[in-house]
Amino acid sequence: MDLSRRQFVKGSAVAMASAAAVGTLASLTGCDTQGGGGGVGGGGGDAVTTTAVCRYCGVGCGVLVTAVNGTITEVIGDASNESSRGAQCVKGMHLAQLLYADGRLTKPLIRDSSATKGSDDGLREAEWEEALDLVAGKLKDAWKADKSRIAFWASGQMPICEGYVLSKFWKGGLLSNNIDPNARLCMASAVVAFMNVFQTDEPANCYDDLDEADVFVTWGANMYEAHPVLYSRLEARKNNGPGVKHYDITTLTTQTSKSADKVLIMAPGSDNAIACAIAKYLIDNNAVDQEFIAAHLVFKQGTENLGNNFDDTYDGSDIGKIVGDVQVISFDDYAARLEPYTLEHASEISGVPVADIEELAKTFADPNTKVFSLWTMGVNQHNRGVWMNHNIYNIHLLTGKYAKPGCGAFSLTGQPTACGTAREVGTFAHRLPADLVVNNGQHRRFTEAVWDLPTGYLDDTPGPDGTPVPGTGIATAGKHTIRIFQDMSKGNIDFLWSACNNWAQSLPNLTRFLGKGDQKGIFDTFIVVNECYPTLSTKYADVVFPIAMWVEREGAFGNAERRTTIFEKAVDPPGDAKWDMWTYLQIARRVLDGEQIDGQDAFDLLFGFIWDREADDFIGDDREVCKAVWDEYRIFTNPTMKKAADDINNDVEEKFGTTAEDGTYTPSKLKMFAKQMAPYEAYLDSHGLTWPVREVNGQWLSTKWRFSDGPQAEGYDEEGIKMYGKDGKAGYGGISFYKSAGLKPSVVFRPYEPPAYMPDAQYPFWFVTGRLLEQWHTGSNTGRIPELNNTLPDSFLYMNAKDFDGMGLKEGDEVKVTSHYGTVTLMATKQERVICPPGVCFGTFFEEDRLINLAVEEIYDPISKEPDYKKTTVKIEKA
Ligand code: SF4
Secondary structure, three states: OOOOOOEEEOOHHHHHHHHHHHHHHHHHHOOOHHHHHOOOOOOOOOEEEEEEEOOOOOOOOEEEEEEEOOEEEEEEEOOOOOOOOOOOOHHHHOOHHHHOOOOOOOOOEEEOOHHHOOOOOOEEEOOHHHHHHHHHHHHHHHHHHOHHHEEEEEOOOOOHHHHHHHHHHHHHHOOOOOEEEHHHHOOHHHHHHHHHHHOOOOOOOOHHHHHOOOEEEEEOOOHHHHOHHHHHHHHHHHHHOOOOEEEEEEOOEOHHHHHOOEEEEOOOOOHHHHHHHHHHHHHHOOOOOHHHHHHHOEEEEEOOOOOOOOOOOHHHOOOHHHOOOEEEEOHHHHHHHOOOOOHHHHHHHHOOOHHHHHHHHHHHHOOOOOEEEEEOHHHHOOOOHHHHHHHHHHHHHHOOOOOEOOEEEEEOOOOOOHHHHHHOOOOOOOEOOOOOEOOOHHHHHHHHHHHOOOOOOOOOOEOOOOOEOOOOOOOOOOOOHHHHHHHHHOOOOOEEEEEOOOHHHHOOOHHHHOOOOOOOHHHOOEEEEEEOOOOHHHHOOOEEEEEOOHHHOOEEEEOOOOEEEEEOOOOOOOOOOEOHHHHHHHHHHHHOOOOEEOOEEHHHHHHOOOEEOOOOEEOOOHHHHHHHHHHHHHHOOOHHHOHHHHHHHOOOOOOOOEEOOOOOEEOOOOOHHHHOOOOHHHHHOOOOEEOOOEEEOOEEEOOOEOOEOOOHHHOEOHHHHHHHOOOOOOOOOOEOOOOOHHHOOEEEEOOOOOOOOOOOOOOOEEEEEEOOOOOOOOOOOHHHOHHHHOOOOOOEEEEOHHHHHHOOOOOOOEEEEEEOOOEEEEEEEOOOOOEOOOOEEEEEOOOOOOOHHHOOOOOEOOOOOOEOOOOEEEEEEEO
């Protein structure tokens, strides 16, 4: 390691320079010293440098944080973090300021009358005891009355240990699956496809492939703006590697397109047709990898003609119940299903010239070309997003271009720990930690074993007829995000709590979900919001808990390449702001008061290992708490740490396997080591490790290319393959998909089906939404940093120049954008930061006063339930 983890820099010169920086920072942000380092520091002037990871996007750049007298004075890139190698984008360069902007919440707030919701008025300051008692009382009443009417909206910005504790409270303590993360809005389609194809949720490749590929294909990903540090790496490879090319498949010309070698502008939603045409081309031209197919793949097809959720009954409809069904077919059947997808047919649907699709197909067809596909929200936020994820894997798997250096299909993430928390520790409505799911009995038994719960505790309890009643335990998936807010809008949720997100700005169809019109739902629901600054969500809260942000507590994030990185606590939170995890446990202690599990106090059983009853506080400091939580979470990925868990992992009692007609029993083994995590200390001693992390000769080593055999020390998956795969020892370079059923990932035929709405006479434009470099998500942090906000202060409607001129618009004119769902007024522009084709417009969601999600449709992917933020049809009128 190049830099000691906690470097105390003593010396008058450094201290003076740092002290000068405090003044500079304070004057820039207008904060006072109380706002920054409340109660910390004093005397000495020592500079303390700690390691951390950026709090914004899923790239997960490592940073070094220097604090003087309890105030952060500098944040620079961490060259020892392998995900970013010292690089940061403009957001990362201004990380320090996000703690010190005006308006930081430092006291609990209580709203005494729900009539004031939606405004800045009506919240009063309170002490923690009053706020905690109020929230706990409301939650307990709602839980006891009907637990289907409580919900928690969690986040891909919630550190791993916090997410684990919250999930344990909600699922193990309250026996409720009504918890779902905001990652439902960005990653759910990728998650479902990973599980469908590989039976494991995360990629096989890593960021190093950006240095190795011969050809990059971006599918619905504006990496220049949304994943800038990775895009720099892609461009560096292009600049340094002779002949390296980049194809950009997109619905509009972005900054990413401008530096690509070939841009394929497609009609919104037509990507599945293009991908099917490429797959057909590969088969028709004998350009598939026959050996790879025979050794590794199984072919399937699934339910088709899915329709769309035009009303709230979709999930329970005949088609809604079977959207995820699949059947095995032969390779020939798969090829036959692709028959309609000629290059010409795909061109007709997409508008992309035949020659361009063919050129891309030929690239995949070349066995000597290493192709690396990258995608993000353009693929995931799609009414057939799961299918499009499948289709990208299909192309890569058919050609054997997967899980090898420079060859792979990589789903980028938008949030810093969508992988680490939302996915790894089970904050989805259908998940438990480490890829386990609630509706699998063996998975529930394993979870009970780790959590010391009695066998069967998590099951649904039988009703009078002996049939388990859904929702009584957690054997049935809870409400997904859109269902939570649909139910709230109808007055069917009594208690909603959110943390690390800003739902009132980021959900689609806010016209409905903010209770415009009938004032139902959101005004009746008791709403709790954990926040650091006022947001639109706090305007609708009954109670606001002021929260420590970023390095005001210790935590860990898991980024898109599966790298887990600890960020150390660098400074104290201001005023009375507290750690999110502290609020979960304070509420859990109150709500579970008097509850017993198997004759033991429920709270003590679940959380006694980190909570001191007498002190009514954590058992130690942040590090001790995080380590204790990590040690327990780690059992999920190291089952031998606990015999009861390991017995279920290995099905030693022969309860979960299958018995053949001849009586031979085949046990069901969970392969929990497949996501193996290292001890907490190993992360403290490093600058991030990518899982599975394997212990070899006393050292904990990352895996970069999962399922690919080769030396573990070089990042290959040698230990995993030894444990679960086909032994590739004799031939490094082999692949064994050891998590997949039968060791074979699935190629699933997924056709083109049209968007829910197509432009028509009433709504003639496509409205595509996304983000741009300087502002991140709802702007609740970046909007407070002058260097960022002054660069991109306004959320424009970007229009095609001809459409713009045809309407007689001038730069900055206000226009009304109206969809089937609602209306938003925006300033129009034909600036070329985003160049829209005719009939397409683009908007960003960072501005609270220009709330584009009032108009964005509520249509979601029927399988993943992820909303389609990319294809709302609208009309545009001068305001
Ligand atoms: Fe890196 Fe993303 Fe942070 Fe920029 S916003 S510094 S790319 S993690």
